[in-house]
Amino acid sequence: MFLEAPELAHPAIRHAYFTRQGGVSEGLYASLNGGLGSDDDTGRVAENRRRMCAALGVPESNLASLYQIHSADVVVVTEAPAASERPKADAMVTRVPGLALGIATADCGPVLFADPRNGVVGAAHAGWKGALGGVVAATVAAMEALGAERSAIVAVLGPTIHQPSYEVGNDLRDRFDGKVPGAARYFASGGRAGRSQFDLPGFILWQLEQQDLGRSASLGLCTYADATRFYSFRRTTHRAEADYGRLVSAIALTP
Template identity: 45%
Template sequence: MTIDRPPYEEAPALKRFPMHVRHGFFGRRGGVSHGVYKSLNCGPGSGDEPEKVLENRRRVAHAMGAPLEKLASPRQIHSAKAVITDKAFEPNERPECDALVTKRPGLLLGVLAADCAPIVLCDPHNGVIAAIHAGWRGAVGGVIESAVEAMLVLGADPGKTAAGVGPCLSQASFEVGPDLADAVLDATPWAETLFEPGQGDRQFFDLKRYCLGRLARLGVAHMDALEDDTLTQSDVYFSHRASVKAGDRDCGRNMTAIMLTA
């Protein structure tokens, strides 16, 4: 890692196509922010200093081989909405959605997370990529399906598509109440095996396997999930739950980025 090139993780399923796509799951290291935002906070909606967030986003773009002006990221709202784009957005024109899809080489798609699941997809044969922010609400609501459907519009083939689920809460860290469990099971009864009993009426939910399950049901051929847990590795990744436990007023956001190179 150099001073302006922060470290990142990659999904094995997408690393097989280095001539077609670059991607990275970035954590909290390698930036310029301080305090609870130390140090690679990429969330413009946080309480961090805007110029530091901008520099952190520039460093992410640089690490992916793109200028900051080519970074397209949405205003995330925990929705099921996906947007197709062929350009980056002005700060006050970012679309409200939780997935971006493109077939424009050199356009860097970026989504933010701090316990939710970031997902990248690539069909290298047809030149289509997507970046998804999948919290449990978005995942249950269909954001993964929306992104894949948008990829199909651009000519992608699920059977030739690779997907990677990035750092998020592991099952052991994602304790949920009955309302969340009921919402998941009402929408997807097959997910019953993704819950483990906790204290009282609490359960532990496997968000990573849930996302993989929805991808598999869409016919996505190659997929994997990183084992990284944002809560237990809060020294490496920003984690909303870790910040709440620590009594912090806010937390930073991890960026996940993906770009077609050819």
């Protein structure tokens, strides 16, 4: 049902990178779809999210979500907003025990952050646009504003589309060339003219390394390549399917 990162193992922290397994959704959404923005049955999504909260050991009303817009915007969360009132942002931070921060992904990078010493956690949704815009650095800065220390923060990247499965146009490569030193190392020649293979996990990890954190790591898992465990927007697109489920990665301070 979910994966854990050994780097985040701490009595003060609860976290989970939920897979698509262990839920009640059917068809394209089978089975643990946590996507509030999907066209799945809302009752099934609610039950799936209830199961996620049970796994995390928090009340079912305490799973906070965002209206994600591929930005570098971060919000401080003190309670879980109603689905219709989700802030438009791509990262959250909190120091409220028992409040789970849940990021929805289906190829983009879910990054969970924790400073157990100072009691601050964060979660970020990092696609190429948000990552290039600075969502990683913005999340760390927001955690510092709540009392976290960089040297005490651990950050782990969850399941993300990997380079062999992520073909992009060279226009994206051009965007990185103008903003990222040594950007060429994140792009490999694609099989078609004018196309490249982008290393999104490598880029996110590099950004984490630039923050001088206590530790950063990755689960090293590809959403596109593992259809049994993960949803993938790009895989759905290649299959010409009507919609796709969303994975949820969540972190909370122990109540």
